[in-house]
Amino acid sequence: MIRERRNKAKLEQYYNKFIDEGVIDPNVHPWIAESxxxxxxxxxxxxVFNLNVKLSREELDKRRKRYSTAISFLDGLYDQIKEHFTTYNLxxxxxxxxxxxxxxxxxPFYQKTAGELEGARILEEDIGTSSIGIAYRHKAPFLMFGPEMWIKDCQNGDACSAPIIIDNQxxxxxTVVSVQQEELPYSAMVAMVLSIKYAMEQHLALVSSLNAKHTILDAVPLAVYHILPGGEVAYTNKLGHSRLAGIIPPGSDDKGEGPxxxxxxxxxxxxxxxKGFLGVPSYNREATWITPRKTYEDITxxxxxxxxxxxVDSIVAVSLPIEDLRTLVAHTAGYTARYSLSSMVGSSHVFTTMxxxxxxxxxxxxxxxxxGEPGTGKQRLAHGIHQASSRAAGPLIAVKCGDMPQDILEAELFGRGGSEAEGRPGKLELASGGTLFLDEIEKLPAGLQEKLAEALGANELSRSGESVTRPIDVRVIAxxxxxxxxxxxxxxxxxxxYEIITRSVIRVPSLRSRREDVxxxxxxxxxxxxxxxxxxxxxxxxxxANIIMSYDWPGNIKQLQGVVEQxxxxxxxxxxxxxxxxxPGEQGLSKAWKEDKDAFVEAWKAAGGNISRLANILDVSRVTLYRYLKKYGLDKD
Structure with a gap:
């Protein structure tokens, strides 16, 4: 609050009247009277100006580090006006x-040296009425004249304090104190404090906004660059910096220079x-970046x-590494673990050991x-191991090696080379950063066994039909x-x-060996x-429960699942x-439905018209069910 010049003799009378008689003169500013x-x-x-509460040197250093942005800004501002402070004893x-x-x-601040004052607390309960306490309480700049201060040692100077408010806090x-009021107009001191307040608030708000934007940019799965004419990188986010780290010329990083x-x-x-510096924008374009060390592919x-x-003053470039795009596609396609190790049920010794x-x-x-035998839960176990691993954030992709011919399986695993339209990554690339589950690996054709061993040993592969090598980072659970x-x-x-995939072997017990878990x-x-x-x-x-306990379950958990689901x-x-x-083996839906439409319809109703559920109940493939739906003239919808 900007106040007019006051008669200090009268202010001193008001102060003494309150001290001696406890009476507040009507001319006393209400904020001061309350204080x-x-x-x-x-x-x-x-x-006496006592400093009873004070931070230790270590605590003060921690606070200064926390507020280094504000201190650094005020240091720079003070360097520009310090002669003014010296001239007017401010x-x-x-x-x-x-x-x-x-x-x-x-x-010195009220006869206190910097060493005495720094780290001290100056609340109203510590030093009584001051411009600092009033500015803090009322969230407003305040000019206070010497005789209005509570402590007599402080009454030989005038003080103007201003709160620095960010986000309404x-x-x-x-605070600035002057002891030569005749030489420095009050308006000049107030103007200086208000200028400092405005400049600091603007600077700190801008820094806070930039920090938030940097945090956002660092969190997105995109590399972001701000590039000046000539190719100088003025700014990059975290991912962009990691991409550039491998191509920065030696010594540039030490000098703080961008590449x-x-x-x-x-x-x-x-x-x-x-082309961007020529005024030609590009949107979501596949680009290749050739460096002396490595070739990169991005969507830019x-x-x-x-x-x-x-x-054109500069350009902004945003790129998504191809390998990161593949991981995102894998997640979007639902390549994530559905089960945890804790979701596997059992208390038998053989199970808990496994x-x-x-x-x-x-x-x-x-x-x-x-x-382990078919149906023992190896796929669920693979899901649980992936979820409990350091690769849990990456994709989990499953391939059943006995489900397709060799040429199709090769393209499925290693991808297909060719033009941009024809080429596509395989499951080994899509699983990069995560886990590839290879079920029935014993059915993998001999030629693909050797090719897979070579790829896993070198951590790189070539797609079918091309000679370009591509890095992979995948864990195989076979x-x-x-x-x-x-x-x-x-x-x-x-x-x-075999040597590569058997660094560790887990034998999954059959259900008959853990009958108590049924x-x-x-x-x-x-x-x-x-x-x-x-x-x-x-x-x-x-x-x-006794009935299902009495059976050996040669089909293991998968067979138990079908019976219980039915x-x-x-x-x-x-x-x-x-x-x-x-x-299993008893007459019922499992036998009659193949020849009896009514039996099939009964099973169909029991499954609620759901193909997947009916396939589990009858223990057949969806393709077989579609054939019988057509045979009996039923609508699959």
């Missing part, structure tokens, strides 16, 4: 939001960046920035083999239904690939079905009884 009242109630001494303080003195500038207080793309890109004049957007003269080993193995990054070592001994499986598994399957289809949960009666949808009530269970 005098509070200072008396707090019992603040009036004679002193200045910078205080933080807790009113601890961060720094003392220029002359007082972040700092700047000049004209010097490090061998094809600079043929890139979208060069370049936007020219024009100056007031209509000429589960513990899987947890330990997940923490390593080498390839591994899951070996699964086998038979003893893979015997296949190696019979020379029907690659010894080299009831818990059945209950877990029921709970998953209820949650998946939004249906009420159902119980498994003790009699039904019983779940057949049960009208909330409890599955023996009558609801059709065990």
């Amino acid at each position: 005098w009242q509070r200072s008396r109630e707090l019992g603040v001494g009036r004679d 002193s200045m303080l910078l205080l933080d939001q807790d009113l601890y003195v961060l720094k003392n500038y220029a002359m 007082v972040k700092f207080i700047v 000049n793309l004209n010097d490090v890109l061998l094809n600079y004049r043929h890139t979208p960046i060069y 957007t370049v936007v020219p920035l024009y100056g007031d003269d209509g000429e 589960q513990d080993k899987a947890g330990r193995t997940a923490r390593h990054d080498y390839h591994l083999l899951l070996q 699964a086998c239904d038979t003893d893979l070592k015997r296949l190696v001994e019979r020379n029907v499986f690659s010894a080299k690939l 009831p818990d598994l059945a209950i877990h399957i029921i709970e998953e079905l209820a949650a998946l289809h939004g249906l009420p949960p159902k119980q498994l009666s003790p009699e039904a 019983a779940f949808f057949r049960t009208a009530g909330d409890t599955i009884t023996p009558a609801d269970i059709i065990m």
Whole structure:
């Protein structure tokens, strides 16, 4: 608050009247009157400027580091006007939001040296009425004359304080004290404080905004560059910096210089960046960047920035590395783990031993083999290992090696070369940064076994039909239904690939070797079905549990899943009884539906018209079901 010059003799009378009689003169500013009242109630001494609460040197250093942006700005500003402070015997303080003195500038502040004052707290309860406390309380600049100060030692100088407000919060207080009022007009001191306030608020708001923008730019999966004419990189975000790190000329980083793309890109004049300086923008264009060390491929957007003269001053380039795009596509396609290790149910010794080993193995990054009978849950285990690994943020992609001919499987794994329209990455590339699950790896053709071993050993591959090598970073979890070592001994499986994928081998136990886990598994399957289809949960009666416990389950968990799922949808009530269970080999839907339309329709209704659910119930493929739907004249929708 800007105030007119006051008669100091009268101000001194007002102060003494309050001290001696406790009476506030009507001419006393109301903010000062309130502060005098509070200072008396707090019992603040009036004679000496005491600094009873003070930060240690270590605590002060921590605060200065935290507020280095504000201190650095005020340091620079003070350097420009310090002669003015010396000439007029001015002193200045910078205080933080807790009113601890961060720094003392220029002359001693109320006879206190910088060493005495810095780190001290100057609240109203510490020094009574002051322009600092009033500016802080009312969030407004305030000029206070000497006789209005609470402490007599401070009454020989006038002070003007201003809050530095960011986001409607007082972040700092700047105060200037003058002891030669005759030589310096009050208006000049107030104008200087208000100028400092405005400049600091603008600077700190801009820095805060820039920090937020930098955080946003660092978080996006894009490399962002601001490039000046001639190819100098003026700014880059975190990903962009990491991309440039490998091509910055030696010594440039030490000097704090950005690279000049004209010097490090061998094809600079043929890139979208060069054309951007000619005023030609590019949007989502595939670009190749050739450096002496490596060739990069990006999807790049370049936007020219024009100056007031209509000429291109600089450009902004935004690029998405091709390998990062593949990872994003993999995630979008749903290549993520659906199960955790904790979702696998069992309390038997053989199961918990396997589960513990899987947890330990997940923490390593080498390839591994899951070996066990069909239907034991190897795929779910692979999901759990991926989710518990350091690659959990990357994709999990599954390939069943026995599902397709060799040429199609080769393209599926290694990708296909050719033109931009024809070429595509394979699953080994798409899984980069994550995990590739190879089910039934024993069915992988011999030629592909050797090619896969070579790719995993070198961490690079060539797509089918091309000679260009591409880096890969993938962990393979392979699964086998038979003893893979015997296949190696019979020379029907690659010894080299076997060595690579068997750094660790986890043997998944059969269901008959963990028979005590069957009831818990059945209950877990029921709970998953209820949650998946939004249906009420159902119980498994003790009699039904005894029936499924008595069976050997040669088809393991997959076979148990089919029987329980069929019983779940057949049960009208909330409890599955023996009558609801059709065990493998018994007459029922599993046999009659192939020849009896009514039996098929009954199963179809039990599955709620859902193809995937019916396939699980009848243990057949979706293709087979479509054939029978056509045979019986049923609409799959």
